[in-house]
Amino acid sequence: MAGPAAAAEDAAFDAAAVIEIAEGLRGLEGPLLPILHAVNDRLGHVDARAVPLIADILNLSRAEVHGVVGFYHDFRRAPAGRHRVQVCRAEACQAMGGEALVQQLERRFGIPCGQTTADRQVTLEAVYCLGNCALSPAAMVDGALVGRADGERIAAAIAGRAP
Amino acid sequence: MIRVFVPGDAAALSVGAEAVARAIAAEAAARGIAVTLVRTGSRGLFWLEPLVEVERAGVRIGYGPVAAADVKGLFDAGFLAGGAHPAALGPVEAIPYLARQQRLTFARCGIVDPASLADYEAHGGLKGLRRALAMEPAAIVAAVTESGLRGRGGAGFPTGIKWRTVLGAEGPRKYIVCNADEGDSGTYSDRLLMEGDPFCLIEGMAIAGIAVGAEKGFVYIRSEYPHAFRRMQAAIETARVGGLLGADILGSGRAFELEARLGAGAYICGEETALLESLEGRRGQIRFKPPLPAISGLFGRPTVINNLITLATVPSILADGADAYRDYGIGRSRGTMPIQLAGNVRHGGLVERAFGLTLGELVEEFGGGTASGRPVRAVQVGGPLGAYWPTALFDTPLDYEAFAARGGMVGHGGVVVFDDTVDLARQARFAFQFCAIESCGKCTPCRIGAVRGAETMDKVIRGDAPEANLTLVRDLCEVMRDGSLCALGGLTPMPVLSAIDHFPEDFDRAAQSCAAD
Helix, strand or coil, X not given: CXXXXXXXXXXXXXXXXXXXXXXXXXXXXXXXXXXXXXXXXXXXXXXXXXXXXHHHHXXXXXXXXHHHXXXXXXXXXXXXXXXXXXXXXXXXXXXXXXXXXXXXXXHHHCCCXXXXXXXXXXXXXXXXXXXCCCCCCCEEECCEEECCCCHHHHHHHHCCCCC | CEEEEEECCHHHHCCCHHHHHHHHHHHHHHCCCCXXXXXXXXXXXXHHXXXXXXXXXXXXXXXXXXXXXXXXXXXXXXXXXXXXXXXXXXXXXXXXXXXXXXXXXXXXXXXCCCCCHHHHHHCCCCHHHHHHHCCCHHHHHHHXXXXXXXXXXXXXXXXXXXXXXXXXXXXXXXXXXXXXXXXXXXXXXXXXXXXXXXXXXXXXXXXXXXXHXXXXXXXXXXXXXXXXXXXXXXXXXXXXXXXXXXCCHHHCCCCEEEEEEECCCCHHHHCHHHHHHHHCCCCCCCCCCCCCCCCCCHHHCCEEEXXXXXXXXXXXXXXXXXXXXXXXXXXXXXXXXXXXXXXXXXXXXXXXXXXXXXXXHHHHHHCCCCCCCCCEEEEEECHHHCCEECHHHXXXXXXXXXXXXXXXXXXXXXXXXXXXXXXXXXXXXXXXHHHHHHCCCCCHHHHHHHHHHHHHHHHHHHCXXXXXXXXXXXXXXXXXXXXXXXXXXXXXXXXXXXXXXXXXXXXXXXXXXXXXX
């Protein structure tokens, strides 16, 4: 997996998109999180080079924006893999073998939770509760919930076959 | 035309409801049968999902769980005409799990089309708001106070008192904030309501706005709920077009606007002041109190911040009267509570009942024991900060004070069931670990204590001087409980100490390894 620094150097950076997003949303009350979400969604992560641009438009210090990017789990500092697999590690899923599922997925993809496969196809992440606790263990693949999750159902969801 | 109902709720979709809906539409078309497919929310009977309902003579007959592969067989069996099939459940309302509930807040969930404002109104929606619009603000607040409604997010603070403070606060601008940052494991009632009956929340927030003089509201939804967020955004837009929101709500001359906002993956933002910081665009770190948010909340303005279920309960209180709501419940816990059965439970789902039924009735009679078929060993009530209890405490009635008296809490109503394979020492360690991951870092007992707690629990689990280390864990819990700024650090000791006190055998690792030898 490429580190954040390498990714930042390698990848082209679309400053115009960041500026367009920030200018478009600056009129909201409390615009920073909506802007960061929009940048994260459109560009796949919040590049370090986006921070001063957003700070300038919102009349904030770079430190204030950087601090917010770093605080929240959602804002990525480097691009994720093509598919994002979030697997729940909270109590209701633990009660139904959620930890065994995590280990199974780590073996299947050959990466620990929090990393991306070398072919950049899959990013595996821990999440604490997806609100599907009566159908646990639960996972989310590219934003879609998978209930009574197991390795096969998650692989099917990655392959685009809905649950 | 025959109406067939298939949930579009995220949980139902997670086990194949979309494929079922498509298969029904395709099969009906192939057979030349005219069918109206209605996408509802979920009834909350999750072991039956995907639950398909067919309307016959005004009664909805259930079939579940249905897989897409079953659909052809259902048509062959004549399910549209009530034909017999192994998945047939009879009238849905008569399923004992549902028939034994008292659904006030969730009265429409799973029944109505959540995208239709007309359907909402046809099922009793907007009655509360219409009544509120004809009342003085103080009278609305008095009704909420008299209903006995308390905050359903977990703290159980009387809602009417909070509203009265905001009503009395001076200011040109006030806010209503809905806390839909439902981060507790084992809870999903907020999600269920947003996806099944979103106008109910919008109506509740509009009533709150009229009551305290606020013209702007925010719904802060956790980002783990993308489906609910989209549903809520669509409902807000529909409500705006339908005149339920905007400059002149329902032609009253009163204004109320609403925005849905997305969290960004931080459990701590379920704490009300951290949520306000997050909405303002800052790190989700908690604020010192006082000042209370009711006096100085969002952007420093007087703010009502309530849990989603609290706000969604207000329409029924206004519609049917404070007395009708207060007549449910026991002691100081009035009304109904939506309990969520989760984890290793056979019949996981939402149970809305008046306060007063016991934990045992919930887990055994509604839940039907464990999904694994093994004995129930522990339940955790109230999320990751709630206590682990043995079955010996199953006689505890659902009541804020009764739970507190036994060292637990009702919280947001999540009940996570564990069978006899659970290791409570590992669960205690997880409580510290979760606190360490999610701590906002503002106060030392929580930020450092959680890390030290997990490390010390590791020693206990390894059998490294367990007695001395458990004494350390207890000391640490005392510091966290008394010294933390908010409930995250302050309540992490609850799962830890309840596990140690009720399940001491799991912490005696030396004895365990001897027994293993």
